[in-house]
Amino acid sequence: MQHDQAQSKIRRGRPVTRSCEDRREAIFAALEAVHADCGLDGATMEAIAAQAGMSKRTLYTAFSSRSALFRAYIDKVANGFIRPLPDGDTALPIAERLERVLSQGRHQGYGLPLEILRAFVAQVPHAPDIGRDLVQTLMRRDMSILKVELDRGLGRGEITVADTTDAALLLLDMVRPWPLESLLDPGCLATSEGLAARQKLAIRVFLNGLKL
Numbered sequence: 001m002q003h004d005q006a007q008s009k010i011r012r013g014r015p016v017t018r019s020c021e022d023r024r025e026a027i028f029a030a031l032e033a034v035h036a037d038c039g040l041d042g043a044t045m046e047a048i049a050a051q052a053g054m055s056k057r058t059l060y061t062a063f064s065s066r067s068a069l070f071r072a073y074i075d076k077v078a079n080g081f082i083r084p085l086p087d088g089d090t091a092l093p094i095a096e097r098l099e100r101v102l103s104q105g106r107h108q109g110y111g112l113p114l115e116i117l118r119a120f121v122a123q124v125p126h127a128p129d130i131g132r133d134l135v136q137t138l139m140r141r142d143m144s145i146l147k148v149e150l151d152r153g154l155g156r157g158e159i160t161v162a163d164t165t166d167a168a169l170l171l172l173d174m175v176r177p178w179p180l181e182s183l184l185d186p187g188c189l190a191t192s193e194g195l196a197a198r199q200k201l202a203i204r205v206f207l208n209g210l211k212l
Contacts, residue, residue, distance in 0.1 A: 005192050011045055020062070023062055025055070026054075027054075027063070028073055028076060029042055029052070030048045030049075030051035030052035031048055031069065033051050034047045034048050034051050044066070045059055045060070046059060046068050061172065065110075067129065082102065082141070082145050083101070083145070084145050085097060085101055090152065094159065095203055098149060098171070098206075098207075099203060101149060102146075102199055103196075121170065125130075137174070143165065143169055143172060145169040146168035146172065147167075147172055150168055151164050159207065159210040161210050167210070170206070171202065171206050173201075174202035174206055175198065175203075178199065198210060
């Protein structure tokens with residue numbers, strides 16, 4: 001009897017507090033859900049907080065503004081697209097290193113879910129900071145990670161190239177399909193298999209062009 005009463009008190013007590021990371025993930029999931037139903041304009045802080053099951057005050061504690069939330073979301077997705085190699089993979093040949101670096105997040109194609117990317121592009125004339133964030137967070141970050149591997153290859157004599165920054169940008173252009181068609185017609189979005197095949201071909205052609 002006493003045990004049952006104790007359990008009842010526990011159930012009626014204060015809810016378990018989410019960790020900061022769990023709260024952020026819940027907010028990001030709520031952003032995606034609200035955007036899917038209402039579009040980017042409908043993704044207000046009030047709507048996101050309600051979807052996440054928290055108060056606006058709690059949401060603003062995690063993110064000081066809607067813009068800060070969007071920037072954090074972009075950064076989260078970027079971290080899932082291209083990541084630096086773990087130390088155990090750095091001894092691999094350059095073709096395998098590039099393949100492993102570029103194989104993460106292949107299902108997204110462009111580093112962001114297509115619907116979110118389309119909505120952000122539509123908002124650029126009214127919110128140019130979003131466009132700048134897309135460029136700086138996605139392209140520059142991905143380019144810098146690839147540049148590390150190209151610099152490593154240059155130092156090991158695996159490739160010869162005058163500017164590894166330009167070479168990294170070129171490889172990104174080769175790997176990623178031109179986005180305009182997919183933004184206009186979702187049916188043109190490449191499959192995971194198609195992206196994988198394009199990636200392998202792009203790396204092979206790229207490295208053949210940089211042979212000693």
